[in-house]
Amino acid sequence: MEYERYSSNRDVISLFSGAMGLDIGLTQAGLTVKVGQDFEKSCVETMRANGHNVVPGNIQEIEPQQLLDMAELSVGEPFLICGGPPCQPFSTAGKRLGINDPRGSLFMDFIRMISYIRPRFFVMENVKGIMSAPLKHTPIADRDKDNMEYENQLGTVLDVVLSEFNKLGYKTVYGVLDAVNYGVPQFRERFVLIGSRDHEDIYLPMPSHFQMHQNKDLRWNTLYDAIGDLENDYGECTSFSEERMQYLKMIPQGGNWRNLPEEAIKAAMGGAYESGGGKVGFYRRLDYKQPAPTLVTSPVQKASMLCHPTQNRPLSVKEYARIQQFPDDWIFKGTTVAKYRQIGNAVPVGLARALGQTLLSVANNDAIIKTKRVRGTDVHNRIKNAIEMGYNYGDK
Known part of the structure; x- marks a missing residue:
């Protein structure tokens, strides 16, 4: 070669x-x-x-x-x-x-x-x-x-x-x-x-975490797992406008605009009130017990708000970084706006690590445990299907 x-x-x-x-x-x-x-x-x-x-x-x-x-x-x-x-x-x-x-x-x-x-x-x-x-x-x-x-x-x-x-x-x-x-x-x-380049046996990384699993370490990680310890040490943070904050204070953990009092919804939503779509990001307060929604480049945009689960503020820069799995000692430069944008645009570290591990397994030619035969019982088929379903497992 x-x-x-x-x-x-x-x-x-x-x-x-x-x-x-x-x-x-x-x-x-x-x-x-x-x-x-x-x-x-x-x-x-x-x-x-x-x-x-x-x-x-x-x-x-x-x-x-x-x-x-x-x-x-x-x-x-x-x-x-x-x-x-x-x-x-x-x-x-x-x-x-x-x-x-x-x-x-x-x-x-x-x-x-x-x-x-x-x-x-x-x-x-x-x-x-x-x-x-x-x-x-x-x-x-x-x-x-x-x-x-x-x-x-x-x-x-x-x-x-x-x-x-x-x-x-x-x-x-x-x-x-x-x-x-x-x-x-x-x-x-x-x-x-x-x-x-050399036409090796490349493949996409197999899932390592699942919505349901008997081993806690192999279940999906939640927002609390990532930022639960930062409530009193959240660091640099932007803010919501006073108008938006008055409505967010009415939203329970895991809720959004649909949880507002009926008489407040039209005023809170403004022009978006008549628009179609689910509008799930409007006045969204996150839920500690679930994984976070996709981080965007700013947590205060009207259609994609990322309000802290229990505090009346957006997610902080440090919380953004934790959710994207940056090391705590990673240094981000620029304005607060630039830091949110850098982190929001990043590839999550865990996904990147899986990609690296996949390429190494291809290069080392050790991705597969080779056997004389593959068992075809219903038990083995269910396990195989569960792994393959892992890409789209659960209702997101």
Whole structure:
């Protein structure tokens, strides 16, 4: 094999690194993150404050060799390139493909890095909507006949993503994973795509935690498990407006706008009162006994409030970090708003650790206990089905 001499390497190059939730989990699994990259100043400061090498700036202006030089690695040597390239595409020059084609986004710079560096594996994570998003075309007035014929063959966003990796010769597996199934005290579904340069037997990480289990350590972790000890030491925190707070004080633990007195609902909801949808995030007070809902980039947004279960305030920065499983001594730089955004955008550490463990098991060729036969009894089938169901287990 072309890169056989690098088979023992376990080094990682991280792109779009943010606050480094993905990197921390990979490190806990046994990998070594050699260098990170991000455009946002506060993220770069966070990485440096925690002792990590960073190539700062717009990835479109960064050459792959810069990353290799910083990591002191050669082409084909890195074990892994990982990251979550923003896939909010835009119209491109030439063939103007419209606003929803990843060929017009930073995704192509992720591809460019992999094409040059040739890591053994890559991991790309993104919003789950990438699984079903159709490609959107340019307005009719901007099309010509050639463009129309070309665009009609495009398919979906995922089709394009997979096609680009196929061109690089990488074998891929993908799916939507929920972080709660990997010990994270939070429902958080993310699209994950794993690629193998050498066409090894890659797979998505199997769930390690379940809604129901006889062993407490293997059940879903709850919000109380994560932040129950911080009630009197919650640290830096933003605040709700006085108007919103007057309504939140009426909400019981685990409730939302539906728990307001009937006469207060219309005034509290404003323009959203007449809108459709479940609106579950409006005036939402969290429940200690459940995993947290997905953390967003701010806990005080009207449609996605994250009010503390027992105190009249939003979740704090420290509580955000606990829910995403950052170490307590992890340093976040920037304004309070920037800290919430960094943490809210991060990959939960437990999910990242499972991804790292999965890749190591593939590299070590020890993921499967090989037997002479697989028992086919109803008992074994139920266990197998329970594991497979773990990706979507429970009512979220």
